[in-house]
Amino acid sequence: MFLARFLARRLAQGALIVFLVSALIFTLLRVVPxxxxxxxxxxxxxxxxxxxxASDMGLRDPIYIQFGRYIGGILQGDLGQSFVxxxxxxxxxxxxxxxxxxxxxxxxxxxxxxxxxxxxxxAVLAMAFALLIAxxxxxxxxxxxxxxxxxxxxxxxxxxxxxPNFWLGIVLxxxxxxxxxxxxAIGYEGFAYTxxxxxxxxxxxxxxxxxxxTVSVAGVMSQSFIDIAAVRGLTRNQIIFRHALKNxxxxxxxxxxxxxxxxxxxxxxxxxxxDYPGLGLLTINAVxxxxxxxxxxxxxxxxxxxxxINIIVDLAATTIDPRLEY
Amino acid sequence: MxxxxxxxxxxxxxxxxxxxxxxxxxxxxxxxxxxxLIVFTLLVAAASLYPWLSDxxxxxxxxxxxxxxxxxxxxxxxxxxxxxxxxxxxxxxARTLVGLRYSLLIGISTTxxxxxxxxxxxxxxxxxxxxVDTVLMRLTDAQLSIPMIILAITILGVSRPTIxxxxxxxxxxxxxxxxxxxxxxxxxxxxxxxxxxxxxxxxTDWRIMFTLLLPLVxxxxxxxAVLDIARMMIFESVLGFLGLGVQPPTPTFGNxxxxxxxxxxxxxxxxxxxxxxLVLTLTSVNLMGAALERARNKIYAGA
Numbered sequence: 316m317f318l319a320r321f322l323a324r325r326l327a328q329g330a331l332i333v334f335l336v337s338a339l340i341f342t343l344l345r346v347v348p349x350x351x352x353x354x355x356x357x358x359x360x361x362x363x364x365x366x367x368x369a370s371d372m373g374l375r376d377p378i379y380i381q382f383g384r385y386i387g388g389i390l391q392g393d394l395g396q397s398f399v400x401x402x403x404x405x406x407x408x409x410x411x412x413x414x415x416x417x418x419x420x421x422x423x424x425x426x427x428x429x430x431x432x433x434x435x436x437x438a439v440l441a442m443a444f445a446l447l448i449a450x451x452x453x454x455x456x457x458x459x460x461x462x463x464x465x466x467x468x469x470x471x472x473x474x475x476x477x478x479p480n481f482w483l484g485i486v487l488x489x490x491x492x493x494x495x496x497x498x499x500a501i502g503y504e505g506f507a508y509t510x511x512x513x514x515x516x517x518x519x520x521x522x523x524x525x526x527x528x529t530v531s532v533a534g535v536m537s538q539s540f541i542d543i544a545a546v547r548g549l550t551r552n553q554i555i556f557r558h559a560l561k562n563x564x565x566x567x568x569x570x571x572x573x574x575x576x577x578x579x580x581x582x583x584x585x586x587x588x589x590d591y592p593g594l595g596l597l598t599i600n601a602v603x604x605x606x607x608x609x610x611x612x613x614x615x616x617x618x619x620x621x622x623x624i625n626i627i628v629d630l631a632a633t634t635i636d637p638r639l640e641y
Numbered sequence: 642m643x644x645x646x647x648x649x650x651x652x653x654x655x656x657x658x659x660x661x662x663x664x665x666x667x668x669x670x671x672x673x674x675x676x677x678l679i680v681f682t683l684l685v686a687a688a689s690l691y692p693w694l695s696d697x698x699x700x701x702x703x704x705x706x707x708x709x710x711x712x713x714x715x716x717x718x719x720x721x722x723x724x725x726x727x728x729x730x731x732x733x734x735a736r737t738l739v740g741l742r743y744s745l746l747i748g749i750s751t752t753x754x755x756x757x758x759x760x761x762x763x764x765x766x767x768x769x770x771x772x773v774d775t776v777l778m779r780l781t782d783a784q785l786s787i788p789m790i791i792l793a794i795t796i797l798g799v800s801r802p803t804i805x806x807x808x809x810x811x812x813x814x815x816x817x818x819x820x821x822x823x824x825x826x827x828x829x830x831x832x833x834x835x836x837x838x839x840x841x842x843x844x845t846d847w848r849i850m851f852t853l854l855l856p857l858v859x860x861x862x863x864x865x866a867v868l869d870i871a872r873m874m875i876f877e878s879v880l881g882f883l884g885l886g887v888q889p890p891t892p893t894f895g896n897x898x899x900x901x902x903x904x905x906x907x908x909x910x911x912x913x914x915x916x917x918x919l920v921l922t923l924t925s926v927n928l929m930g931a932a933l934e935r936a937r938n939k940i941y942a943g944a
Contacts (some may be wrong), residue, residue, distance in 0.1 A: 331779065332779070335782075336787050339784075339787070344799065466673075469931055473924055473927040474920075474924055476923075477926075477927050479878050479916065481882045481898065482898055482913075482920070485898065489905055579790070580790035583791070584879055602794050610791075621785075
């Protein structure tokens with residue numbers, strides 16, 4: 316019952332947030348200079364043709380009418396069609412813009428659904444790498460606050476956080492795939508192509524995990540139930556992994572919710588560098604091509620994902636720590 | 642009665658004034674802060690003095706000296722180009738240091754804008770509460786759920802990127818976190834006696850907000866903001882790398898590295914050398930920021 320009420324409230328709030336996001340992005344895209352029709356029809360197209368196409372597509376209507384139409388579509392599960400990308404993947408001539416070709420434009424929803432799994436694969440592997448790097452350093456640092464493991468954790472996370480992802484990507488691609496030929500880097504032809512991008516992404520995420528872990532492990536370890544656990548005859552490992560780690564996993568989960576957008580930003584740049592066919596590359600191309608429906612679609616989907624992840628994080632946190640309230 | 646209520650606040654206010662000083666001295670005592678400060682000072686001095694002293698023009702091309710490697714690395718290096726030259730024979734050291742200038746300029750002004758906007762919104766939301774709070778916080782949530790970088794590249798991608806527009810976009814994309822922190826501290830502070838006392842004495846809302854609350858709650862926020870300077874510098878270079886930052890021929894870390902990527906196979910130093918400088922600068926800022934943050938947490942936990 317509590318759960319149902321919690322879900323209803325959070326989902327309603329989430330829907331409001333997604334609505335605000337779409338309104339924000341929608342207005343922003345219409346207000347900033349740059350005419351997408353000019354890009355679609357090509358630079359040589361006459362002004363009259365551009366105006367005709369634009370009014371055909373309803374791009375000259377007032378913003379709130381366009382937005383109403385768009386929201387109406389979304390409520391029926393229709394994110395619209397890409398301005399630029401054809402459904403079959405072939406390049407289109409700009410001026411051939413009559414009704415027969417319009418129907419062949421790719422659905423925004425299909426484009427997102429095709430690329431999202433690739434990005435998910437990258438993100439999950441990156442998270443696994445990040446935990447692999449951060450858990451030992453973070454726990455060790457937290458067990459000896461003020462000591463040199465703690466200092467080491469501080470230094471290493473300061474260095475990691477200072478490595479710009481695009482530069483690290485280039486350097487590692489140069490070293491590991493060009494010079495040493497260990498892993499493939501550019502494009503995607505199999506799972507091996509995910510490893511290097513995921514590793515670069517992991518280096519970007521790891522410092523935040525290390526910082527959160529050191530602080531929370533140190534906090535938990537100074538509490539009295541940890542001292543008592545030793546009296547109860549638990550071994551040190553049992554204390555660390557059952558008690559300390561369980562208690563510090565809640566801040567870690569919250570971090571995941573908060574840093575989701577940072578993770579996504581990293582994904583964007585890394586997919587661009589490694590030419591990895593995911594959501595990030597799609598976004599960058601959409602922006603470069605002024606593909607308004609696609610940008611809006613991606614913004615809405617990511618906002619929805621952000622809302623959902625935060626709900627899941629809160630649910631998981633209450634399962635781990637029943638003292639927390641919904 | 643009021644005299645009794647106010648007097649316990651006096652020592653705490655006197656201490657609040659010294660808290661910033663205590664955080665500084667605490668941070669200054671740590672090794673990482675000193676290392677960071679020394680490296681940072683050296684780099685800033687180099688960035689502000691070298692292009693001016695050496696009168697090497699970072700945009701001057703010299704095709705005959707193109708693609709010469711850094712000192713002691715590879716064939717045909719020379720002392721006149723310590724970091725080598727790029728594909729058009731432009732001096733890499735001068736370009737890198739000019740890039741560093743822009744990076745610092747944008748990083749610092751963006752952070753100031755971000756903190757200012759976030760603090761104002763948080764202050765209003767936390768002080769007035771009620772409907773103002775609801776509206777401002779829902780706006781903050783919406784802004785938080787759009788990934789900052791998507792917002793930034795969307796705006797800069799469809800409009801023309803200039804230095805003020807980059808600062809504006811990054812600054813306006815980054816404020817929500819500050820607004821949240823500010824709101825929660827203001828909400829906690831405004832219930833306290835000294836605020837109620839000031840209200841009874843007839844102080845206006847503005848007076849309470851800007852002369853009582855702001856000086857009290859802003860310093861802890863500002864110390865954490867040092868870390869965001871580094872984050873914004875990274876963002877600036879990412880934008881430059883995507884071609885959405887300060888436009889060439891002005892050299893920035895981002896566009897030098899993006900250029901150098903094309904010559905990675907035969908001239909590795911173009912893409913890697915500016916990155917080394919960027920990493921050094923960021924590490925020094927991050928070390929200082931982390932030391933300040935630790936000192937702040939220590940003082941506030943103990944105070």
